[in-house]
Amino acid sequence: MDSDRAAVPAKPLLRALGGEAVWPPPAWLMRQAGRYLPEYREIRARAGDFVTLCTTPELAAEVTLQPIRRYGMEGAILFSDILMVPWALGQPLRFAEGEGPLLEPLRSAEAIAALDPSRLVSRVAPILETVARVREGLAAEAPRTALIGFAGGCFTVACYMLEGRGSKEFAAARGLAYADPPLFGRLIRTLQEATTEYLVAQVEAGAEALMIFDSWAGMLSPGQFRRWVIEPTAAIVRTLRRRCPGVPLIGFPRFAGPLLADYAARAGIDATAMDTAMDPRWAAQAVPPAMALQGNLDPLALVAGGAALEAETRSILAAMRGRPYVFNLGHGIVPQTPPEHVTALMRILRSA
């Protein structure tokens, strides 16, 4: 069996994440399934609310595959949300039109203690079924495309759980981390355990690579960053290495700045994702040459298209040439992106 398997060349995304300088680089885009696509808006309207869409496997699998059918990216990211972990732990979640996510905020030690990890696996069953369906869909329609599972970083998810909504400061989470580190640590540990179980389950259901989105990591002081971003990520990664050997892990500590180098060296991940503000030439020096980098086109350059899109893309490619690399944006696609600009981007990448 092993010799049969060796005869099939690995998918380009998995080769790059494994440390090979694949060129032209494999590509996928954060939020590649989303409101900029008319076919997404159609299914989103049919589902009604966003949580229903995330927990209806036939619809969630369909929207995961939509951008692959249009553009043939080398990576398909599971359609779900980082806030499905708090939801699965029993915290009420809804997405209000124009307001983003709304959670009932955790306001006491009792509320943190009441989070119930025993519900997690059964609550996320529909999401795991989506994973299995997408994997089958890819085998039939896009055999070169790899399926990426994901979760939020513990710190970022804790930000939303304590604040209850998006925020510029996330003062509830950052304040609690200073005022009561044992209590904040308890929440982080609950998330660490839940996230580990959830990611293992995604791999068992068919995910071929995993990404951890720590979108608000860059708000922390260096000491807090090490304690609440690097340490919990490293703990998750240690267990994943044992339970899911060979599955590559991408870490995204957004706006980490120079702490990106610490994160890359100590979180244990295989690939580091760069946000829009990161200089790829600096990252190429700061991150070990065998470690893949991913990123980091400004989503607004994709909205602009034309010469700006071409120049920004080529400058990132020039910095990444010769090392293991996965093309992506520095943050998610925005809804006003013209779909044909994604076509133009894929053409630029394929002629790299």
Ligand SMILES: Cc1c2[nH]c(c1CCC(=O)O)Cc1[nH]c(c(CCC(=O)O)c1C)Cc1[nH]c(c(CCC(=O)O)c1C)Cc1[nH]c(c(C)c1CCC(=O)O)C2
């Ligand atoms: C912080 C965060 C969230 N969710 C996520 C993050 C980390 C990455 C980042 O920093 O963006 C991650 C995420 N959210 C979504 C995915 C699916 C996969 C993909 O990238 O295509 C992924 C990987 C779908 C989504 N998640 C959300 C949408 C839009 C919902 C809709 O269709 O109405 C999508 C497609 C909603 C969401 N979910 C979240 C917010 C703040 C919002 C509101 C903003 C918005 O509306 O764009 C929380």
